[in-house]
Amino acid sequence: MATQASTERVRVSMPVLYPSGSGCTVEIGFSADKVFVSDMAAGHTEAYLAGATDYYDHQAKRAAERFGIGYDGHSIFVLWAPIDRVEGAITAVANASVQAASLAVLKAEEDRERRRNDEVYERVRQIFGAPSVAKIVQLEGRRAVWPAHNVVTLSQGKRAVFEFVSMHANSIANKYMMFSDVAARDEGIALNAVVRSLATLGVKGGMLSDVANVIELTASNDDFLRYARVA
Numbered sequence: 460m461a462t463q464a465s466t467e468r469v470r471v472s473m474p475v476l477y478p479s480g481s482g483c484t485v486e487i488g489f490s491a492d493k494v495f496v497s498d499m500a501a502g503h504t505e506a507y508l509a510g511a512t513d514y515y516d517h518q519a520k521r522a523a524e525r526f527g528i529g530y531d532g533h534s535i536f537v538l539w540a541p542i543d544r545v546e547g548a549i550t551a552v553a554n555a556s557v558q559a560a561s562l563a564v565l566k567a568e569e570d571r572e573r574r575r576n577d578e579v580y581e582r583v584r585q586i587f588g589a590p591s592v593a594k595i596v597q598l599e600g601r602r603a604v605w606p607a608h609n610v611v612t613l614s615q616g617k618r619a620v621f622e623f624v625s626m627h628a629n630s631i632a633n634k635y636m637m638f639s640d641v642a643a644r645d646e647g648i649a650l651n652a653v654v655r656s657l658a659t660l661g662v663k664g665g666m667l668s669d670v671a672n673v674i675e676l677t678a679s680n681d682d683f684l685r686y687a688r689v690a
Contacts (some may be wrong), residue, residue, distance in 0.1 A: 465604040473553040477505045478564045483553045489544065496548040497532035497536040501558035510565035518562040522555040535559065542643075568627040578607045579653050579676065583609045583621050586680050587687070598648075601639030607637070609653075611687055619649035623676070624667060626654075631663050638670040651686050 469487045474481055488495040506515035516532065523530035528537045528551050535556045537548040541682075584592045596610040609621040613669070620641075624634045638650045650671040654660060659677055667673050672686045 460544070462576050470669060471549055473549070477502070477557055477560050479505060480508060481505070483507075483557050485549055485552050485556075487549065488537070488569075489542075490670075492542050493539040494542050494545045494548060495536065495539055496545070496552045497534045498552050498556035500533040502535060502560040504562040506563040506567075509564045509567065511563040513562040514566045515559060518566070519555075519559040522559040522562075524556075525553045526551040527660050528552060528555060544601075545627075561602055565627070565629060568625055570628065572625050572630055575625070575655075575676070577619050579609050579623050582610060582676070583683065586612050586683050596642050597635075599644060600637070601643040603641055605637040605641060607617045607641070613687060617647055617649070619651060621651045621653050621683070621687075622671075624652045624654055625665070626659060626661065626664055628663065631667065633672060642670060649687055649689055 467489055469486060469489075470484050473483045473485060483498065485503065486499050488497075502513055502519060503512075506512050517601050519535060523535055528535065528548075530536070533551055537552055541550040555668045567587045580592065580594050589593045591612050593610045593612070594608065596607050598605050598607040598610070607620045607622060609623075611619040611621070613619060622634055622637070625633050634652060638652070641648060642650060652667045653676050654664065654667075654673060655676055657673065660673070672689055674682060674686050
């Protein structure tokens with residue numbers, strides 16, 4: 460925990476991280492034997508930069524309620540706590556701010572992923588024909604059952620999955636587990652991770668290629684047809 464002091468205010472860097480990887484810093488204001496602690500709207504800013512502003516307000520209200528602190532539409536704060544409870548106030552504000560931003564970004568990414576899967580479905584439906592494509596199917600893996608999107612039934616009963624994967628860590632981890640588990644049970648199914656851009660996959664996204672074919676949403680029809688048959 461690092462501190463930076465001014466005349467009447469202190470900023471404290473906390474060992475908790477926002478989804479972007481930046482650390483959480485809270486500001487403490489002093490008045491006699493009371494303290495005011497605020498995240499200085501850092502959680503709100505984090506959500507804004509991630510395109511999750513529309514999701515932040517709800518999550519911030521819930522986080523503030525869980526921790527028994529305040530939220531004014533921008534900042535999460537503790538209003539004039541006794542100075543001997545300053546550590547608890549700092550911890551509550553930092554955790555609430557990070558949780559609110561993290562959940563807002565996650566919910567926004569989940570909604571974007573659903574919309575992208577709808578785009579993939581339309582693309583796959585046009586290529587393989589509507590009767591051959593199921594928007595969502597429960598696929599059995601070796602250890603679990605997974606909701607797989609855009610499942611194509613090919614000749615001789617073979618199948619191919621075209622699942623959109625965003626660059627959010629949760630999306631990558633979830634799809635990695637699904638592909639691994641399904642492949643362990645059914646080696647004949649073609650598993651395809653559909654991404655917006657191969658160039659922006661990164662190291663974690665690149666791990667998907669260990670368990671599935673990776674194809675861009677804008678790839679050619681021939682590429683989709685080819686990957687449907689690569690198990």
